[in-house]
Amino acid sequence: MIFGAGSIGLTALDLFQRNGVIVYGLLDDKKELHGQEFGDVSVLGETDDDGFLKLIGQKCEAFIAISDTRVRKRLVKMLNERRKVQPVNAIHDKAIVSALATLGHGNLVAANVVVNPYARIGQHCLLQSGVVIDSRARLGDYVHVGTGSIISSNVTLEDGAFIGTGVMIVAGVTVGKNARIGAGSVVIEDVDANLTVFGNPAKPL
Numbered sequence: 433m434i435f436g437a438g439s440i441g442l443t444a445l446d447l448f449q450r451n452g453v454i455v456y457g458l459l460d461d462k463k464e465l466h467g468q469e470f471g472d473v474s475v476l477g478e479t480d481d482d483g484f485l486k487l488i489g490q491k492c493e494a495f496i497a498i499s500d501t502r503v504r505k506r507l508v509k510m511l512n513e514r515r516k517v518q519p520v521n522a523i524h525d526k527a528i529v530s531a532l533a534t535l536g537h538g539n540l541v542a543a544n545v546v547v548n549p550y551a552r553i554g555q556h557c558l559l560q561s562g563v564v565i566d567s568r569a570r571l572g573d574y575v576h577v578g579t580g581s582i583i584s585s586n587v588t589l590e591d592g593a594f595i596g597t598g599v600m601i602v603a604g605v606t607v608g609k610n611a612r613i614g615a616g617s618v619v620i621e622d623v624d625a626n627l628t629v630f631g632n633p634a635k636p637l
Contacts, residue, residue, distance in 0.1 A: 433488055434458045435507055436497035437465050437475045440558065443542060444497040445470060447524045456492050459484060479507060489517045496538060496556065497522075501574050501592055504556055508538065519556070533565075536573070554591070566603075578615065590625070 434444050437460040448455050449471075457476040460466070465475045476484055488494045488511065496507050496519050511517050519538035523529060527545040535547075536555035547553065547565045554573040559565065562580040569583045572591035577583065581595050584603040589595065593607045596615035607613065607623045614630030614637070623629050628637045 433484065433492050433494050434497050435479050435494065436460060437468070438498070440499055440540065441497040442470060444495055444522045444540060445473060447522050447542070450525050456487065457484070480510070485515060489515045493517070493520045495519050495522050497540065499558065499576065501576070504574060508556060
């Protein structure tokens, strides 16, 4: 069961189907999407519909495909408490994930992502297409890394960090909790928690 029928939800749907996983349906709180079909998979109802939630943990697994971190956290908490389950990982068949890397639960690893040896990925992270996570990089929980970004070796992205599209973070940099890096930026020094930076080199907005 996929939570979210937006672009990330459809990415997850394609990814699971490419891996031969049967998707029971999608859940989304936007009523205008209910009943909409994507191939042979329908948007069944809202994310808190007990009629469908009761299947999770008994007949199917869950994956949360929603970009809003606050919503993802709320849904993870709900699945932990009400269904006693953790969301599964969604890893594209064209991604390269080293056997020496460590991944938590509920991560999206999209097409052409590379996760190199001894990288550590936390839980509920979104790694969009073409991302490179180099060796010994460390990602906390709920980190979002945009398409084509390069996270160099020994970089630390703390919980909730948002990395825009096409960002380069040089080796050894730490990006603080809930910091935001604007698209196309080159980050050459540490970024404090809750700070937004942009540019080449990236500077606070």
